[in-house]
Amino acid sequence: MSSYAKPVEVAIDELGRLPGIGPKSAQRIAFHLLKADRVDAQRLADSIVALKEKVSFCQTCFNVAEGDTCQICDDPRRDQHVLCVVEEPKDIASIEKTGAFTGRYHVLMGVIDPLAGIGPEQLKIRELALRVAGEDITEVILCTNPNLEGETTASFIASKVLNLFEVRVTRLASGLPVGGDLEYADELTLGRALEGRQILT
Amino acid sequence: MSSYAKPVEVAIDELGRLPGIGPKSAQRIAFHLLKADRVDAQRLADSIVALKEKVSFCQTCFNVAEGDTCQICDDPRRDQHVLCVVEEPKDIASIEKTGAFTGRYHVLMGVIDPLAGIGPEQLKIRELALRVAGEDITEVILCTNPNLEGETTASFIASKVLNLFEVRVTRLASGLPVGGDLEYADELTLGRALEGRQILT
Numbered sequence: 001m002s003s004y005a006k007p008v009e010v011a012i013d014e015l016g017r018l019p020g021i022g023p024k025s026a027q028r029i030a031f032h033l034l035k036a037d038r039v040d041a042q043r044l045a046d047s048i049v050a051l052k053e054k055v056s057f058c059q060t061c062f063n064v065a066e067g068d069t070c071q072i073c074d075d076p077r078r079d080q081h082v083l084c085v086v087e088e089p090k091d092i093a094s095i096e097k098t099g100a101f102t103g104r105y106h107v108l109m110g111v112i113d114p115l116a117g118i119g120p121e122q123l124k125i126r127e128l129a130l131r132v133a134g135e136d137i138t139e140v141i142l143c144t145n146p147n148l149e150g151e152t153t154a155s156f157i158a159s160k161v162l163n164l165f166e167v168r169v170t171r172l173a174s175g176l177p178v179g180g181d182l183e184y185a186d187e188l189t190l191g192r193a194l195e196g197r198q199i200l201t
Numbered sequence: 202m203s204s205y206a207k208p209v210e211v212a213i214d215e216l217g218r219l220p221g222i223g224p225k226s227a228q229r230i231a232f233h234l235l236k237a238d239r240v241d242a243q244r245l246a247d248s249i250v251a252l253k254e255k256v257s258f259c260q261t262c263f264n265v266a267e268g269d270t271c272q273i274c275d276d277p278r279r280d281q282h283v284l285c286v287v288e289e290p291k292d293i294a295s296i297e298k299t300g301a302f303t304g305r306y307h308v309l310m311g312v313i314d315p316l317a318g319i320g321p322e323q324l325k326i327r328e329l330a331l332r333v334a335g336e337d338i339t340e341v342i343l344c345t346n347p348n349l350e351g352e353t354t355a356s357f358i359a360s361k362v363l364n365l366f367e368v369r370v371t372r373l374a375s376g377l378p379v380g381g382d383l384e385y386a387d388e389l390t391l392g393r394a395l396e397g398r399q400i401l402t
Contacts, residue, residue, distance in 0.1 A: 005255075005266055005267040006267060007248070007251040007252050007255045007256050008256055008265050010248045010251065011248040011249060013248075014244055015245070015248075017241070018230050018245075019229055019230060019233045020226050020229060021230075024384065025221050027291055027294070028221060029220060029222075030252065031290065033249060033252050033253070034252060034256060034265065038253045041250065042253070043215055044216070044218075045246040045249040045250045046246070047208070047211045047215040048215075048234060048242055049242065049243060049246045050208040050211065051208050051212045051231065051235060051242065054208045055209055055235060064205060064206045066206045066207060066208065070206065071206065090229075090232050093228075183225065
């Protein structure tokens with residue numbers, strides 16, 4: 001027999017579905033919310049609903065956006081000639097924090113990963129090619145993660161897609177630990193890696 | 202400048218207020234929710250709201266409850282003569298899982314902790330005394346955590362409160378690692394500790 005009231009069980013179950021939240025963490029969060037102010041819990045619930053109702057993906061670069069285009073694509077001060085290609089929208093925040101990049105982004109929405117059944121056609125690579133063909137872009141910086149899938153994706157884009165265009169293709173400099181994850185890089189290292197980027201083709 | 206859409210920032214901020222969720226985890230959860238089905242996110246939000254709207258604390262034992270009394274106090278099959286005193290409602294789940302206890306509970310809603318300014322009068326100790334005085338209780342098992350605050354609280358209840366009544370007062374057997382937390386005990390250890398409980402007064 002369960003010793004919790006039903007809504008507590010339900011909340012623990014729902015919280016436990018989130019990434020990185022195990023049953024013990026879910027239980028701790030549920031009891032934290034039970035003790036918290038009603039307005040605080042309501043604000044959390046509202047923010048989750050707003051996330052789904054108000055946020056979509058930029059039709060140009062696939063960053064998260066409140067309208068059709070994201071804040072960065074909308075900003076006329078950004079360099080229109082340089083594109084930074086990243087795996088996920090969250091990688092944009094990591095790069096923005098360095099202050100070393102003033103161009104715009106293109107989010108692949110994943111990475112080539114044959115084991116997970118993800119090939120180039122599932123990613124926004126076609127959309128990248130269309131942008132390079134249609135916009136006045138002189139350089140594409142490939143900022144995928146410095147691990148196997150990220151390197152494979154960067155190589156594929158450089159040698160099979162962007163080689164068709166008159167564009168400089170660069171890759172983040174070494175300086176990031178290989179096998180690591182962009183999300184955990186410190187700002188200085190990531191900034192240096194941007195400055196020391198290498199020409200691929 | 203923030204590179205995220207405003208609702209994403211808000212959600213990351215709200216998620217980051219939860220216990221055990223740092224900024225990186227909050228960001229990961231927010232992007233997980235962005236990718237998840239709308240119904241899943243809505244169900245999570247609903248479960249959080251339901252937690253505050255439908256759940257209160259049992260007026261008898263202070264366990265979580267959907268109505269005035271909890272499932273355990275409502276259950277006529279539970280032994281009416283034995284009370285298990287715990288710090289928090291979540292401790293009840295740990296003890297229920299052992300299957301070694303068939304009595305009812307009393308939740309103190311905390312523990313004596315002078316450094317945090319919590320004395321006996323902030324806890325449900327007075328309510329415990331009233332229950333022991335008014336109900337037909339023959340044994341009180343003190344199941345506070347086996348750490349400094351839990352031991353202090355158990356000693357205080359045994360020597361200053363329950364000594365006034367004709368009731369057997371017991372404490373969980375050693376077997377739990379000292380300095381530990383009830384929440385992390387495995388079921389076998391906690392079950393053995395219940396079986397080997399020692400008489401205090």
